[in-house]
Amino acid sequence: MAGHNESILREPLITGKDITYAQITEEILSPVENKPNKAWWIGFILALCGATLWIVSVGYTFWFGIGSWGLNKTVGWAWDITGFVWWVGIGHAGTLISAVLLLFRQNWRNSINRSAEAMTIFAVICAATYVVSHMGRPWLAYWVLPLPNQFGSLWVNFNSPLVWDMFAISTYFSVSLLFWYTGLLPDIATIRDRATGMRKKIYTIFSFGWTGSVKTWQRFEAVSLILAGISTPLVLSVHTIVSMDFATSVIPGWHTTIFPPYFVAGAIFSGFAMVLTLLLVVRKVLGLENYITMFHIESMNKIIILTGSIVGVAYLTELFIAWYSGSQYELYAFQNRIAGPFAWAYWLMMTCNVISPQLLWFKKIRTNIAATWVLSIVVNIGMWFERFVIIVTSLHRDYLPSSWTMFSPTWVDVGVFVGSIGVFFTLFLLFLRVLPSIAIAEVKMILKSSSEQSKMKLIKEGNLDKEQVQEYVASLEKFDSVKQEEYAKI
Amino acid sequence: MSNIKYILGSFGDPDEMLTGIKKLQENNISIYDVYTPMPIHGIEAKLGVKRSRLDIAAFFFGITGTITMLTGVYLATVVDWPVNIGGKTHFAFPDFVPITFELTILFCAFGLVGSYYASTHLFPGRAPRVMDLRATDDRFVIAIDAKQNAEHDKIDELLKSAGALEVKHNERKYVSYE
The missing domain is CATH 3.30.70 (Alpha-Beta Plaits)
Known part of the structure; x- marks a missing residue:
């Protein structure tokens, strides 16, 4: 904070000239305080159509049962669990950004954590709806809770990964919600103190009486740090447990010890891809280019290359072990993936998850917004196919060749999946309208140390190493929100 | 004045x-x-x-979660309704590590945030x-x-x-x- 300056070599996290604290509040709150623009309405109507499709499809499933899906005796899990794991995976980036990057003191998290956490919560909601809707008798969903025998069931099987999963997902959801909401309090108070009438009343209730006194801020930071500390192992445990749903079974292709780290890396990979998909649009539509800068985009792309490569190594390791283990069933499961009837899905997964993210090694590509956006969607598609490949190709050719079969989805399967995307976007677009999409207080914190204007001031003062300044100015070339002419003069 | x-x-x-x-x-x-x-x-x-003592509180809330889960699972699987699964021990501790961990985090987070809200007088509608x-x-x-x-x-x-x-x-x- 006050007193010492950040190294000039670090790229700025806030760009633009003469940004004041008031301006940060104004710009971030403008979508909340003003009527939405046309782009928002178009998006919202499309998302609502999707959400309606979801209600219809899930309603149909509840009424007619799971038989309305394309499942059969051999393939008893398909699009439902694929969709569940996909959404849970997407839900990993938010807490990762807010918790792990906080522990590592990565200040670039400050302008993306809020919307990433919101995304986490909505993605986990979508995942949870899959859990309930695939149960067959969703009105008995509470049977997954550890209730005693008087309820008509035995105790839940505490040895089962599905029960662990219930604990993991519900803990993850509620802890993420707490983390997100506590972080929102100061920003809700900002909206409250600027609002009038009914809006003021509503935001007053939700601001919990926040004032911003010294003690509240000090405790706030302590709470954030502890929550980050406990959320970090939590986020890793959640996808580990999701992977155990498969890994503890005896199905060839699932029964592998590599699953936990492989799933966690895949979750971070897909989560960051989804954050990019959303934020690249948000920054453009809401005009937040100065806060979500090219540095943020590039950093996320770097995480995508890293985790994408980990996932790639995991795929290859699986193949190697299938051969090296000497287990013919394991080997067959993988031969079937590569060259069987679902080979197209396997190769689509390989292309989208392992090959295309390698393009991000090129600086031109990872600092190009259009290319990044397309690649992030490609990753999302690839990660959906990863789960589809793991689940369906392992099941459709089981131990008895006479029961081998194929899987094809019905309109209800497709409706639930496309609909869940609609639900997700409906929630996300509503979030953009009622809550600040960037953590205002946290961005203000780094204004005096990490912004372009503070670095400009340092350069003008002239006590810096010339080479370092040159390197800094060169690093600004990729920023789409920086005016180069300013630096040419110096 | x-x-x-x-x-x-x-x-x-x-x-x-x-x-x-x-x-x-x-x-x-x-x-x-x-x-x-x-x-x-x-x-x-x-x-x-x-200095905030919330970290100490968080630790004790966490430990409460650990103890709650281990006690609860012991009561369910050993005392109330033991199930013989291939002659394995009723209290299969390694199986209960994931859920115990989750409950530790859950109690810790809720206890911590609850104490924070209480100590700084934050509540809905204040x-x-x-x-x-x-x-x-x-x-x-x-x-x-x-x-x-x-x-x-x-x-x-x-x-x-x-x-x-x-x-x-x-x-x-x-x-x-x-």
Whole structure:
């Protein structure tokens, strides 16, 4: 904070000239305080159509049962669990950004954590709806809770990964919600103190009486740090447990010890891809280019290359072990993936998850917004196919060749999946309208140390190493929100 | 003396506000509280806010979760309804590690955030006790109790010399009830 300056070599996290604290509040709150623009309405109507499709499809499933899906005796899990794991995976980036990057003191998290956490919560909601809707008798969903025998069931099987999963997902959801909401309090108070009438009343209730006194801020930071500390192992445990749903079974292709780290890396990979998909649009539509800068985009792309490569190594390791283990069933499961009837899905997964993210090694590509956006969607598609490949190709050719079969989805399967995307976007677009999409207080914190204007001031003062300044100015070339002419003069 | 209850020094810059705090303290003027739109590091030590004990509370909430889960699962699988699964031990500890971990985190998080809300009096619908509406936007506000510190002109002068953009003499403690 006050007193010492950040190294000039670090790229700025806030760009633009003469940004004041008031301006940060104004710009971030403008979508909340003003009527939405046309782009928002178009998006919202499309998302609502999707959400309606979801209600219809899930309603149909509840009424007619799971038989309305394309499942059969051999393939008893398909699009439902694929969709569940996909959404849970997407839900990993938010807490990762807010918790792990906080522990590592990565200040670039400050302008993306809020919307990433919101995304986490909505993605986990979508995942949870899959859990309930695939149960067959969703009105008995509470049977997954550890209730005693008087309820008509035995105790839940505490040895089962599905029960662990219930604990993991519900803990993850509620802890993420707490983390997100506590972080929102100061920003809700900002909206409250600027609002009038009914809006003021509503935001007053939700601001919990926040004032911003010294003690509240000090405790706030302590709470954030502890929550980050406990959320970090939590986020890793959640996808580990999701992977155990498969890994503890005896199905060839699932029964592998590599699953936990492989799933966690895949979750971070897909989560960051989804954050990019959303934020690249948000920054453009809401005009937040100065806060979500090219540095943020590039950093996320770097995480995508890293985790994408980990996932790639995991795929290859699986193949190697299938051969090296000497287990013919394991080997067959993988031969079937590569060259069987679902080979197209396997190769689509390989292309989208392992090959295309390698393009991000090129600086031109990872600092190009259009290319990044397309690649992030490609990753999302690839990660959906990863789960589809793991689940369906392992099941459709089981131990008895006479029961081998194929899987094809019905309109209800497709409706639930496309609909869940609609639900997700409906929630996300509503979030953009009622809550600040960037953590205002946290961005203000780094204004005096990490912004372009503070670095400009340092350069003008002239006590810096010339080479370092040159390197800094060169690093600004990729920023789409920086005016180069300013630096040419110096 | 007038009816002035609080004197507010409203700063536009956190560093100037820190200067203000320093100057006031050098002149033995007690500061009631400071309201800022963002956390200012190091200020709590100056104002004598003690170190938070929330970390200790969090630890004990976490441990409570651990014990709750282990006890609960023991009661369910050993005492209440033991199930013979291939002759394996009823209390299969490794199987219970994931859920015990989850419950530890759950209790820790809820206990921690609950204690935080309780200790700083935050709850849904609480009437905000705001002295200056811009303190959550772009102003860094030092509040001084006017009854305890009689030399109002001197306080004004100190705040202004430190760079305060505005000095307010409020006859009401909180503006948010208006």
